[in-house]
Amino acid sequence: MIDNCITAGAASVEIDLKWDHDLPVAAILDDGRGMDEQTLVDAMCLGGDGPDSERAPEDLGRFGMGMKTASLSQSRRLTVLTRPAGCAVHALRLDVAVIARDGWIAEIPDPLPEHVLARKLAGSRSGTLILWDQLDELSGLKGLGKEAFYLRLEEIRAHLGMIFHRYIDGDASRTSIVLNGRAIKAWDPFQASHPATQAMPSQRIRHAGTSFTIQPFVLPHRDRFENETAYDAAGGPGGWGARQGFYVYRGKRLLVAGSWLGLGGSRTWTRDESSRLARIQVDLPTDMDREWRIDVRKSQARPPGALRSRLTDIAARSREAAREVFAFRGQGPRVRGSGSEAHAVWLASASRSGILYRINRDHPLILACRAASENLRSLDATLSIIERTVPVERIWLNVSESEGAAVPILDTEEVSELSDKLVELGRLLPPGMSTDQRVETLLRSLPGDLAALRASLKHKLEETYG
Incomplete structure (x- = not known):
């Protein structure tokens, strides 16, 4: 539904989902171009503009079936009200009961539905309103208690913030999405604004007469986030383990939110702990659907066979870089001989019996x-x-x-105790060192937020050495 809103040039999409005593109604209003009467009739037919139709770069449609199949998979009655600029409101309804009795027939609803968003559309210049009522059990909303219903809405909010984050943030045509009066916030899978995120070089890959862009990212280690709340939020819906891998976009709309796409070396890659920080952005134009085998739900994509080797190489480098960050707690890889x-306090080396760790x-x-x-x-x-x-x-x-080892936050007593021990170690350092040099030498291998420990240690060293 939201794909259609964006294709219609909407700057805002408003979603209303109310529990209403176990009889929820879903309404989606956009302020896009709207449809004239004939366009609305065509839109209610199965298979309008199909996959062979030429589409504009900003057109997120694929098979011309989404509005009907999505709606009737969730509810037993779909009503569409639409208003093109300068015209009256046009309306049509598909009712499963009528279709079962009379065939694929769309009706003009009389009277028009009473809904707060219907009144808003009537007062707008243009736009389209989708109404789902008689929600089916398959919707996952019918039959829920009030508390469970509103918990499900939070899941919907997180999902939309992930799928449409580039539109909400304005990286694509800016579109605001509001659910029950509250704006949905974008979730950036790549944490581009975090100073510890590593953006690896992007590449332009040409295939089948067109091209797409791919860019790997290595996200920060857990220690680099200011608190657990920020770390969990960066993990995204489903958590860090589920969100690693390729992020495939079609027209900047997210199709695949973390998958290794069946790639790998001698065996297919799985979601490993050591690769959890690797996320790879793939930007496809809308005319590569056939090559990437985009499915009707626009939720799966499979890379062309001719590109699998190249994509595997790119992903392998990203996974290795992520493994280094994961293993060295965000401090960057240690290069032997440098x-x-x-x-580093600990060094890893390969042996016949596996990896050995030595001081x-x-x-x-x-x-x-x-x-x-x-x-x-x-x-x-x-x-x-x-x-x-x-x-x-x-x-x-x-x-x-524990989904990644976290460095315990030191309380006041622990800071004092650890700084005392470091002062004792500081007695072994060369006497000519300044206080700042001693502090850096003593703290350089410790992970996490060291601000409190640094201040305590510096104070005690100055007391000890003057």
Whole structure:
């Protein structure tokens, strides 16, 4: 329904969904061009402008069946009221009971339906109103208690904010969507405004005489969000695990909201914890429907066989970059042999038995401990025992069950205790270091928001060293 509103040039779409004692009525009003009488008659026929019809770039239609099939799959009666500029309101109704008795017949409703949005349309310059009544059980709204009904509306609100986010934000033709008097907010899958989001290079890919754009993004680690509420909101409807992968747009309307599209190397990729931060935007024009096999519901897409290898390569790089951010808690990957390697406390290396994790002997604090140790062999033996007893399986299980490991927020007492311990470690650092240099050396490997700890540590170091 909203696709049709946007195609009609609507700047606003107003949706009214009321419980009304277990007899809900759905109404959708737009301020678009409206339809004259003949256009309305054509619109009520099955298969109007089909998939072979030439469409404008902003036309979100596909098979010419959406209004009828969507409406009658949700309700037993569809009423359309429409008003083109400078004309009276035209109305037609499809009723399942009439169709079952007399065939595919549309009726002119008399009298016109009484609804607050019908009165609003009558006073508008142009627009179209869709009314669904006698909602079917398949709608998922009929039969719900009042509380469950309004919880379902919140799910609808989140879904529309995801599917039409580029229209709501104005990246496409700006369209506001209002549900029960409250504006729907856009949800950006790529968190483009977050400073820690990594936008990888975009590519223009040509296929079958036309072209489309693809751009991977790596989203921030959990530690980089200001709080759990912001982190959960960035995950989107269904959460982080469900929302990874390709985001396929057709005319900037979202079709596929996170899927690996059956791609992969030796085996098809699944939704893995390590790739949860990878999201890839694919912008298709409206004339690539056949090549991408867009289904009638405009909810599935499958890439052409000739492009699968190239898309797999692009996605593999995105997944690897996401894995690095996920593994290093948002601090960026550590490159072995580079200067940044010295900043990591833990290093991972491949062995015949799998990935081994070892403590970085070149870390400044480890170097300081080794220099101050009276029994270097005992210290190295202790570090080796710690390395060989890392509970990798338990850590992975905990991370999986909690949808990503979060750094605990330190309370005042914990900040004081940890800063005391860091001051003791600071005694091992070279005496010529300034207070700021000591603070950076001591904190450089710790994840999360360190503002309170940084302030406490600096104060105690200044008290200790002057």
